[in-house]
Amino acid sequence: MSIVVPAYNREKYLGMAVRSVLDQTYTDLELIIVDDGSTDGTLAIAEQFAREDDRVRVLSDKTNRGAAYALKTGFDAARGEYVGQVDSDDLLEARGVELTLAVLDDDIGCGLVYTNYIDIDKNGRKLRPGRRCSIPYSAEKLLTDFMTFHFRLIRKSVYSEIGGFNTQFNNIEDYDLCLRLSEVTNVRKINEYLYLYRYHPDSTKVTMDQLERINLCKEAITQALARRGMKGTHRISVSFNPTFFIQLFEDSSH
Numbered sequence: 001m002s003i004v005v006p007a008y009n010r011e012k013y014l015g016m017a018v019r020s021v022l023d024q025t026y027t028d029l030e031l032i033i034v035d036d037g038s039t040d041g042t043l044a045i046a047e048q049f050a051r052e053d054d055r056v057r058v059l060s061d062k063t064n065r066g067a068a069y070a071l072k073t074g075f076d077a078a079r080g081e082y083v084g085q086v087d088s089d090d091l092l093e094a095r096g097v098e099l100t101l102a103v104l105d106d107d108i109g110c111g112l113v114y115t116n117y118i119d120i121d122k123n124g125r126k127l128r129p130g131r132r133c134s135i136p137y138s139a140e141k142l143l144t145d146f147m148t149f150h151f152r153l154i155r156k157s158v159y160s161e162i163g164g165f166n167t168q169f170n171n172i173e174d175y176d177l178c179l180r181l182s183e184v185t186n187v188r189k190i191n192e193y194l195y196l197y198r199y200h201p202d203s204t205k206v207t208m209d210q211l212e213r214i215n216l217c218k219e220a221i222t223q224a225l226a227r228r229g230m231k232g233t234h235r236i237s238v239s240f241n242p243t244f245f246i247q248l249f250e251d252s253s254h
Helices: 014-022 042-052 067-077 096-106 156-161 173-182 210-227
Strands: 002-007 030-036 056-061 082-085 110-120 126-129 152-155 186-198
Touching: 002 014, 002 067, 014 030, 014 042, 030 042, 030 067, 042 056, 056 067, 067 082, 067 173, 082 096, 082 156, 096 110, 096 152, 096 186, 110 156, 110 173, 152 156, 152 173, 156 173, 173 186, 173 210
Parallel strands: 002 030, 002 082, 030 056, 110 186
Antiparallel strands: 082 152, 110 126, 110 152
16 A cells, blocks of 8 residues: 655655654555655655665655645555555554555445544644544535545545546645545545644645635536536535624724
8 A cells, every 4th residue: 555745845844744654553555755846855854764764755846836746646656556645744643554444455345535633733732623523424515515634545446547636626636536536436434533634834824825726626516516417407606704803902192
């Protein structure tokens, strides 16, 4: 089985993410680190791991093209029957691979298994269960709620069947992928907290215009409706619900 870690300028966190994969209780795996044109020490760290552990492969792109491209590169190169993703600033609990792999081994009709996750801060301190953990999965509900969050392990044959990541949806590529997977295979969830999702200044920084992100999600859903034969009877609409606050402040002029 294969785990892909896409990385861009993550020298501060990459080592911890990689170590969490290499220290899995299930050890017969390959780890593919895809450097997406980093300008810091990310690539050097990745290459050092490859020298020290023959389970690690490093793929590098001189140009920063975005997560969809890096993930597609890694997933397409994966040699394992199953392939999963760990972001370069997150952590995978030690039994993450063991438990998700067992589900795919036992259920040939399942092409995607995912887990609960915990939010952590920049220092690795656990904060709270992830917001998406409480949303029950259904292929229909996935049209409006992205509940199939980290950690995900995917059957490689099913990934290939749907054509893999679509770079049209760069930065929402995982949502589009899960929509398409939900249309061709069974999806199961493990109700255990096996992934640590890091919140820190870099992860919350807006990397693209928020309106563009919303429009990409709308397009992914529109395409999903067409694939499901629902385009003639359903359409996606987006509502914006701004919240305003009035704060009392002291006037320094008085």
